[in-house]
Amino acid sequence: MNPRPFLRLPALPLPAVPLLLAAFLGMGVLWPAQAADELPDLGESARVDLSPQIERRIGESIMNDIRLYEPTYVDDAEISDYLNRLGGRLVAASANPTGDFLFFAINDSAVNAFAMFGGFIGVNTGTLLTAQTESELAGVLAHEISHVTQSHLARQIAKQKQNSIASMITMAIGILAARSNSQVAGAAIASAQAGSIQAQLAYTRDFEREADRFGYLALEKAGFDVHGMGDFFERLQKAGRVYDSNAPVYLRSHPLTVERISDMQNRAQNAPYRQVVDSLDFSLVRAKLRAQQGTPREAVTDFESQLAEKKYASELAARYGLTRALLRNRDLAGAQREMAQLNALAKTQKSASPLLAGLAGEIRSAAGDAPGALVIYRDAQLRFPQARSLLYAYGEALFANQQYDLAMRFLDAQLQLYPSDFKLYQLQAKTWAALGRRLQQHRALAEFYALQGELGQAVEQLQIAQRAGDGDFFELSVVDARLRELRRQQAEEAKRRN
Numbered sequence: 034m035n036p037r038p039f040l041r042l043p044a045l046p047l048p049a050v051p052l053l054l055a056a057f058l059g060m061g062v063l064w065p066a067q068a069a070d071e072l073p074d075l076g077e078s079a080r081v082d083l084s085p086q087i088e089r090r091i092g093e094s095i096m097n098d099i100r101l102y103e104p105t106y107v108d109d110a111e112i113s114d115y116l117n118r119l120g121g122r123l124v125a126a127s128a129n130p131t132g133d134f135l136f137f138a139i140n141d142s143a144v145n146a147f148a149m150f151g152g153f154i155g156v157n158t159g160t161l162l163t164a165q166t167e168s169e170l171a172g173v174l175a176h177e178i179s180h181v182t183q184s185h186l187a188r189q190i191a192k193q194k195q196n197s198i199a200s201m202i203t204m205a206i207g208i209l210a211a212r213s214n215s216q217v218a219g220a221a222i223a224s225a226q227a228g229s230i231q232a233q234l235a236y237t238r239d240f241e242r243e244a245d246r247f248g249y250l251a252l253e254k255a256g257f258d259v260h261g262m263g264d265f266f267e268r269l270q271k272a273g274r275v276y277d278s279n280a281p282v283y284l285r286s287h288p289l290t291v292e293r294i295s296d297m298q299n300r301a302q303n304a305p306y307r308q309v310v311d312s313l314d315f316s317l318v319r320a321k322l323r324a325q326q327g328t329p330r331e332a333v334t335d336f337e338s339q340l341a342e343k344k345y346a347s348e349l350a351a352r353y354g355l356t357r358a359l360l361r362n363r364d365l366a367g368a369q370r371e372m373a374q375l376n377a378l379a380k381t382q383k384s385a386s387p388l389l390a391g392l393a394g395e396i397r398s399a400a401g402d403a404p405g406a407l408v409i410y411r412d413a414q415l416r417f418p419q420a421r422s423l424l425y426a427y428g429e430a431l432f433a434n435q436q437y438d439l440a441m442r443f444l445d446a447q448l449q450l451y452p453s454d455f456k457l458y459q460l461q462a463k464t465w466a467a468l469g470r471r472l473q474q475h476r477a478l479a480e481f482y483a484l485q486g487e488l489g490q491a492v493e494q495l496q497i498a499q500r501a502g503d504g505d506f507f508e509l510s511v512v513d514a515r516l517r518e519l520r521r522q523q524a525e526e527a528k529r530r531n
Contacts, residue, residue, distance in 0.1 A: 083150070083187040089133070092151025096135065097486040099155075107138035107158065110422035110456075111388050115318045116156060116174075118419070119167070123175050126254035128182040128247050136174070144269060148177040150186060158322050163268075167315040168252070168261030175248035175255075176262065183247060185240045238293075245293060249300055258309040263297030270294060316347040317388040320354030329362035349378055356392060365399055372396050387413060387420035394426055403433045421454070428460045432467065440464045455484040471497075472504035476512055483519060488526070492519050 083091075099106050107113075116136035124134050134152040139145075142159040149155070154177045164170040180186065245262070253259050324332050336355035338344070345351040356371040372393055379389055390413035397406035410427040417423055424447055431440035444461045451457060462477035479494035495516040499509065 083184075085151075088184075088187060089151035092149050092153045094486060095149055096137075096151075096153045099137070101485060101487075103139075105140045107140050109138070110425055111321065111391055111420075112138050112318055114387065114420050114422050115314050118314070119171060120154065120174050120178070122255050123171060123178055123251050127175070127178050127251040132182060134178065134181070146173050146177050148180040148186065152181050154178065154181070162319060162322055164265060166258065166261055166309075167311040168258035168309055169265040170261075170315070171255065171257045172248065172252055172262030172265055175251045176244050178251060179244040179247035180240070183240070183243055185244065189237070189240065241293060242296070245297055249297065253304065256307075256309065258307060259304050260298075260301040263294055263301055266297065267294050311346075313347075313349065313384055313386050314388060316350035317353050317386055320350040321357055321388065324354045324357035324361060329358065332358035333362050333364070349375070349382060349384060352378060353389065353392065356396075360392075360396060360399065365396070368396050369400070385416070387417040387423050390417070391422055391426060394430070398430070398433070403430065406430050407434050407436075421451075421456075425456055425460065428457070428464075432460070432464055435467075437464050437467050441468070453484055455481045458484065470503065471501035472508055472512065473498075475501060476508075476515070479515065479519075488519055488523050492516065492523065495519065 100108070113136070116138060117134075120134055120136040124130060124132055132152055134154060136154050136156065138161070139155050139157050141157040142162075143157055144159050144163050145157040146160055147155050154174065156174070160173060161170060164173070249259060249262060252262060320336075323335065326332060327335070333355065336351055336358050339351045340348070340355065352371060352375045356368050356375055359368040359371055375389065376393070379385065390409060394406045394409040394413070397403075397409060407427075407430040410423060410430045414420070414423040414427045428440055428444055428447075431437075431443060441461070441464050444457055444464065448454070448457050448461070458477045458481040462474050462481060465471075465474035465477055475494045475498035479491040479498065482488075482494060483491035495512055498504070498512045499516070504512065
């Protein structure tokens, strides 16, 4: 178990931390007394509002810890790509079309989604699998996007009339903690001691209605079926009645009422009919998630049954799921056979997706055909240049084929487009190491750590780069300048903590 905390909290005594927060940290991550003092500077303690810049810095700090220390974080570039494509389409149609958002998945079967400070939106895998159409999933994301564009979390905390930023942030993290895990939140809410903050957990009805209204407008403008939002929330409400006190956490943090659902449905009834077909990627991502459930053999049997009984919404997605399940079950020959059928079916249907290309490349790599995988990834990343999953896969394939110089040129070009992508720096560091360029290797590692908020490790990597002995005057000057900059940031953080 990593001794680092999941969330880096303000240095406050334990009684000041809501019980929900303590329960959240009880997910299996230790919380040492001296930990969690690295949130960004929040300005004067008397300030009772949060600027967008402060919200973003808080969100980035929490997001970094989710990536690094939260075991349920889904580190899957294909799923992330899909969520961000879908979310980006909705953001472009939202009240803040230029907003900076990031969507990510949490491996939890509970139906839940939550918006954090700064435009970071988490979606449980259970939500992806429960949504019956892509418009339903889009409705959930549009609702969460609207909570961000309307600054509901900051406004909710400010309404508590706290007299310091520190206590406001502590309360905010407690609320986010409860929204992110159904079991932990349920235990906390059921506790009599938590009763006093249950009102803080739920958005107000006014906020929920506002998120419904703005979410509906974004859903409509983005071209989705506007019935999706009401249909999904109505199904959740019915599930809540079945579960009684153990209702899905989404219902507790986003209180549903008959009035709200009626409003959504009335808006949809007055809208002109629009037939919306789910995207292929929606079906493929769901199939991928199902292929990862249960044992590998159970996953294979599940998809084989679907195909034999023709109980599927998309044959292509069902065959994709079976191929993935076979690969997971280490049946390479079976996966290769299914991949051939999958490619033939996709060609017949004139369907294409970065997920299909990614799976084909994985199978070639598993078979030891590194040159073949490289060809697949090279062609695929040209066809789907926005798919980060294929960019990473192509970079890895170049490395596997020992084409280090080409890999470096490719990574340099991608970093010009995505300068904040720490995974590209990680690939770059590995490639520099293969070329025997130690200074550049550790310089790239420093950026990898810095982009994740790990300034101490970033400084350490630059110090190693200074001693590498293989850099010229210009390269050493760049390292020295970056080291001074990171040390200045460290000093500023220390000053804030004190």
